[in-house]
Structure formats: structure tokens, C-alpha cells
Amino acid sequence: MTRDEAQDRLWELVFGDLPPEDAQALEAVVQQDPELARDLEALRAMEQASRSLPAPPLPREVRRRILREARRRVRGSEAPSFWQRWVGWSPVAMAAAATVAIAVVGAHLWQRQQETLSIRGPEGLPGIAVRQAEAPAAREEPSPKGEAAGEGAEVRALASGAAVPEAEAGQDQGPRTLTAPAPTIEAGGKAGPARTSRPVVPAPGRKAPAGKRPEAAPEQAPQAPPWDMDRFRPVDAVTGGGGLLGTAAPQEPTRGAGGLGRGPAERKATRAPAQAAPAAMPESREREAGAREEAPRCPDRVRTLRAEGRRGEALAVARVCLDGELAGEDLLETLDLAARIARELGRTEEADEYLRRLRALPGGEDRARRILTP
Amino acid sequence: MIRLGALPLLLFLVQRFRRSSVDLLRGLSDEDLYRRFAEGEEEAFEVLLQRHGDQVHGYLFRYFGDRELAADLSQEVFLRVVASAREFRGESSFRTFLFRIVRNLCIDHVRSRAARPPVDSLDRATGEDPEGPSMGDRVAGPGPDPSAGTFSGELQAALEAALAQLSPGLREVFLMRAVEGLRFPEIAAILGVNENTVRGQMHTAVTRLRRQMGAFDGEPEEGKESGGSP
Numbered sequence: 208m209t210r211d212e213a214q215d216r217l218w219e220l221v222f223g224d225l226p227p228e229d230a231q232a233l234e235a236v237v238q239q240d241p242e243l244a245r246d247l248e249a250l251r252a253m254e255q256a257s258r259s260l261p262a263p264p265l266p267r268e269v270r271r272r273i274l275r276e277a278r279r280r281v282r283g284s285e286a287p288s289f290w291q292r293w294v295g296w297s298p299v300a301m302a303a304a305a306t307v308a309i310a311v312v313g314a315h316l317w318q319r320q321q322e323t324l325s326i327r328g329p330e331g332l333p334g335i336a337v338r339q340a341e342a343p344a345a346r347e348e349p350s351p352k353g354e355a356a357g358e359g360a361e362v363r364a365l366a367s368g369a370a371v372p373e374a375e376a377g378q379d380q381g382p383r384t385l386t387a388p389a390p391t392i393e394a395g396g397k398a399g400p401a402r403t404s405r406p407v408v409p410a411p412g413r414k415a416p417a418g419k420r421p422e423a424a425p426e427q428a429p430q431a432p433p434w435d436m437d438r439f440r441p442v443d444a445v446t447g448g449g450g451l452l453g454t455a456a457p458q459e460p461t462r463g464a465g466g467l468g469r470g471p472a473e474r475k476a477t478r479a480p481a482q483a484a485p486a487a488m489p490e491s492r493e494r495e496a497g498a499r500e501e502a503p504r505c506p507d508r509v510r511t512l513r514a515e516g517r518r519g520e521a522l523a524v525a526r527v528c529l530d531g532e533l534a535g536e537d538l539l540e541t542l543d544l545a546a547r548i549a550r551e552l553g554r555t556e557e558a559d560e561y562l563r564r565l566r567a568l569p570g571g572e573d574r575a576r577r578i579l580t581p
Numbered sequence: 582m583i584r585l586g587a588l589p590l591l592l593f594l595v596q597r598f599r600r601s602s603v604d605l606l607r608g609l610s611d612e613d614l615y616r617r618f619a620e621g622e623e624e625a626f627e628v629l630l631q632r633h634g635d636q637v638h639g640y641l642f643r644y645f646g647d648r649e650l651a652a653d654l655s656q657e658v659f660l661r662v663v664a665s666a667r668e669f670r671g672e673s674s675f676r677t678f679l680f681r682i683v684r685n686l687c688i689d690h691v692r693s694r695a696a697r698p699p700v701d702s703l704d705r706a707t708g709e710d711p712e713g714p715s716m717g718d719r720v721a722g723p724g725p726d727p728s729a730g731t732f733s734g735e736l737q738a739a740l741e742a743a744l745a746q747l748s749p750g751l752r753e754v755f756l757m758r759a760v761e762g763l764r765f766p767e768i769a770a771i772l773g774v775n776e777n778t779v780r781g782q783m784h785t786a787v788t789r790l791r792r793q794m795g796a797f798d799g800e801p802e803e804g805k806e807s808g809g810s811p
């Protein structure tokens with residue numbers, strides 16, 4: 208190795224880019240040449256200086272912006288709002304929010320419990336005893352006859368003030384079936400005058416399971432579900448002040464009374480619960496269905512937002528709708544709108560995805576073509 | 582009350598779980614992390630940013646000598662990384678992929694500045710403000726403790742100034758190899774050139790830097806040569 212060659216390769220030695228044998232040969236040459244040794248030292252100093260060149264770290268604000276953008280891309284939605292970011296990242300805030308939520312739910316439950324107690328009254332405890340004594344037997348020996356008559360209705364019948372001696376309850380329909388002298392509960396949550404001074408409330412923790420909902424015969428024209436929360440109405444109901452235990456025609460057959468004064472028609476209904484089911488649609492469900500019908504259609508909402516210039520929100524709504532169970536014309540229209548808005552917002556990948564989905568639908572090809580035609 | 586008291590504990594455990602999932606991600610390679618991010622795991626990108634954020638920013642700062650510009654370009658780099666997540670095929674390493682983006686941005690920016698050199702001398706002000714701190718001021722600012730010896734500080738300042746005199750092509754090769762520690766095959770892949778070409782550029786860059794900086798005795802070699810040394 209000549210001196211010039213050695214000098215040309217010094218930097219490789221310094222930066223560790225020489226094979227070991229070449230490095231040894233070069234170092235041997237350098238040891239015999241003081242000028243080369245000085246050059247080598249100078250290069251080493253430069254290499255060290257280059258490694259320790261000052262550089263500020265990436266500013267936190269920039270880092271935060273980058274992460275926010277990354278999150279937005281991953282979630283495919285707009286940047287989270289301030290409170291979402293705050294709650295999402297602060298354990299203290301999350302704890303606070305969750306505590307408030309639990310407190311609200313707890314207060315609500317407590318209030319309902321208080322109302323229940325107020326229905327029960329000072330003499331309510333024996334009633335609970337009857338229910339609790341009865342409950343295990345009912346679970347152990349489910350009666351085919353009493354199956355259709357749900358526990359909720361039973362509870363209502365008991366709450367109406369029927370005297371329910373255990374011995375009597377077991378006489379004709381097994382342990383679950385209770386009998387009483389014509390206790391009546393009207394479908395609207397009103398009870399007849401047949402009341403005793405011992406109102407009975409449901410045993411805590413018991414509710415009518417889905418498969419055991421009380422069914423009613425169609426001719427009974429029920430309007431309120433047996434699991435209606437009205438049964439927790441306050442004390443005046445017990446004393447005939449209205450509400451659940453208010454008024455009812457004594458002769459009217461008991462709706463879902465679970466064996467309390469059931470007539471032949473009702474017994475038939477209990478044997479065929481599936482046939483009676485449609486008539487027993489709960490009010491709350493009817494309300495929900497009505498609300499659903501009244502709610503604006505997805506495409507309309509998207510169109511409105513777009514017309515208002517809120518295209519980001521419109522696209523977000525469209526995304527939510529498309530994640531749901533849209534079908535038919537609604538699906539076509541929503542996809543059409545989403546593709547247009549995504550294109551307007553410059554989100555070509557997303558727009559392409561909508562177009563692809565649109566094309567896959569019958570009648571979607573024309574729409575897609577119209578979108579792509581300027 | 583007991584339930585309410587248990588809630589913060591539960592949240593603490595959730596946070597710990599999240600942190601431990603990030604810790605688990607730290608054991609993965611860059612490529613695996615980037616793939617996971619492409620599949621929707623945003624914590625994976627967080628780990629990537631922790632690994633490479635400072636490096637990219639440092640490279641851009643040394644390349645342009647401008648803190649704000651380096652921050653802006655760093656953000657742009659990582660936004661491009663985010664946007665390109667689904668295009669990454671793993672044919673090259675993530676670092677190569679990353680520095681290719683960095684380099685393209687540098688070229689774009691240099692072109693947009695009409696090939697104006699970023700720093701002319703140690704005394705030239707950097708950044709937008711013409712009266713602002715010079716390169717020498719900036720280097721001396723966050724540099725090593727002066728009490729520890731001024732030689733290394735002077736050396737760094739001289740190197741910064743000499744780097745600023747290099748052409749962008751030589752500067753990027755030197756920075757990638759000497760400062761960022763990339764290997765020649767990697768640099769060749771980033772630049773899209775032959776490895777021998779990169780070695781040649783590095784040799785030229787080192788030679789020119791040495792000439793600019795002198796022999797580290799405070800007297801440039803050119804000065805010595807012009808002074809009539811043999």
C-alpha cells in the first residue's frame with residue numbers, strides 16, 4: 208500500500224468501513240508515517256465531532272400534532288374534540304367521568320329502590336317473605352301450566368293486594384300458581400278494588416326473563432307490558448290513589464295474572480303463548496318504532512349537512528350510516544353522497560372505496576358513472 | 582362506596598394495561614410496527630415516532646441549520662409516513678423508507694429555495710430573522726459545557742460551518758454516514774445510486790471538510806498552503 212493510497216483510505220479506517228485485514232495493514236503504514244498519523248488523528252476528531260453535533264429533539268408540539276394526525280388516519284374520522292382528547296388521555300379525567308356516571312346510575316337505582324319500598328309500606332315485609340318462600344320452589348318445579356304466565360304479571364297480581372297463602376298457592380296449579388279471589392289488574396296498569404292490607408312486592412333481584420314473559424290472550428286487549436315499571440309507582444297506588452293499583456273492573460279477566468283468577472280463555476292463551484305474543488307488544492317498543500319512523504333517513508341527513516356546507520360532518524354521518532344496516536335505496540343514496548363528499552374533501556381513497564361498493568350494488572354503476580362525470 | 586373506590590383502581594389498571602401493550606410493541610422491529618400501524622394499531626406509530634422522531638429532526642436541523650424549518654419538515658416527513666403506511670411493502674427497511682422520504686423532502690425544499698445555500702458562514706444569521714442568531718451562536722448555545730474545554734465546541738462549530746459549505750449531495754451523504762450511522766448499502770438504496778458512487782461521494786465530502794476545517798490547530802490547511810508550506 209502506497210502512502211497516497213493509505214491517505215485516501217484513512218477516512219474508511221476512521222468510520223469503520225474497512226475490512227479487518229485492510230485496517231490492520233493501514234494502521235501498520237500509519238505507525239511508520241507521522242504525517243499520516245496526524246491526519247488520522249484529525250479525522251478521528253472530526254468523526255467524534257460529527258457524532259456529537261448538537262441537534263434539538265423533536266418539539267413536543269410537533270410530536271403531538273403528528274400523533275393526532277396518525278390517530279385521525281387510523282380511526283378514519285375527524286380529529287377528536289378537546290374533551291375527547293382530554294378524557295382519552297388523562298386517567299384522572301377518565302376516573303372522574305366514570306365516577307360521575309356511576310354516581311348517577313347509583314342514585315337512580317337508589318331512588319327506584321325507595322319507590323319500591325314506599326309501595327311496600329310498613330306491612331310489606333311479609334309479602335316479600337311470601338315471594339321469597341315461593342321463589343325457590345318455582346325454580347325447582349317449573350309448571351307447564353304456569354310457564355306462560357310471567358313472573359312480572361305474578362308480581363303485579365301480588366302487588367295488587369291478593370292474599371296469597373302458600374298452602375293455597377300450591378293447591379291447584381303447583382307452587383308457582385297463586386290463586387286469589389278475583390284480583391284484577393287492568394292492562395293500563397290499574398287494579399281493581401280487590402285489595403288487602405298486605406301489598407306484596409317482587410322478591411329483590413327477580414325479573415321476568417325473556418322466555419317467560421307473560422302472554423295475554425288477544426281478546427284481553429292488553430296495552431301495557433307485564434314488566435312495566437309502573438308497578439313501582441308510589442304509595443297512593445296501593446291505597447287506590449291511581450297508578451298501577453288504581454282501578455279496574457272486577458269482572459275483567461286478569462291480564463297475565465299468572466293464575467290469579469284466570470278464566471278459560473286466559474288459560475288457553477297461556478298454553479299458546481306464541482300466538483298471543485303480537486298483541487302484547489310493549490308500549491316502549493311501540494314508541495321506539497314510532498321514533499324510528501319519524502327519524503330522518505340517513506341520506507337525507509347527509510344531504511342536509513352537505514347542503515349546509517358541513518361536509519366533514521356529513522361524511523362522518525354517512526360513515527356511521529354505512530356501518531349500520533342500510534339497504535336498498537337508502538344504501539345507494541348514502542354511498543352516492545359519501546363518494547361525492549369524499550371527493551369534494553379530497554379523500555380520494557375513501558371515495559374510491561364508496562364507488563367500489565356502489566358499483567357492486569344493482570343500479571349503482573350508473574350512479575358511480577354520474578359521480579365520476581364532471 | 583366500595584364500588585366507587587374501586588373505580589380509580591380499575592382505571593389505573595386499564596392505563597397500566599395500555600402502557601404495557603406499548604411496552605410490548607417496543608420489542609418489535611420497525612417494519613413490524615409499521616405494518617401494525619397500517620392495520621390500525623395507532624400505538625405502533627407512537628413507538629416508531631419515539632424511535633425516529635429525534636433522529637429525523639436532528640438530521641434536518643443539521644442539513645438546513647434551521648430549527649423551525651427542521652420542525653416543519655419533520656412533521657411533513659411523518660405525515661407522509663402516516664399516509665404511506667398501506668403502500669409499504671417491506672422491500673426495504675423502514676429506515677431506508679423513512680430517509681428516502683426525508684431526502685425527497687430536502688430536495689423539494691432546496692429546489693423551492695432556488696438552490697440557495699442554507700448557511701454561508703458562521704456569522705450569517707439563520708432562520709427568517711436576518712438579525713437572528715448565527716450558526717456560530719446556535720452551535721455554541723446548546724453545545725458542550727464550555728468549562729469542559731472549548732476545543733470540542735470550536736471543532737463542532739467549524740464542522741457545522743464546513744458542512745454548510747458542502748453541496749447538498751455531499752452533505753447528505755456525510756450526514757447519513759457519519760452522523761446518523763447509516764451503512765453504505767442503505768445510503769445507496771436511499772439515494773438510488775450505486776454503492777461505489779456513495780463511497781466516492783463520502784471520500785470527497787471528507788476531503789473537502791478537512792480542507793475547510795484545517796488541521797484542527799486553528800489554522801486551515803489552505804492557509805498553510807498559501808503560506809508557502811512545502
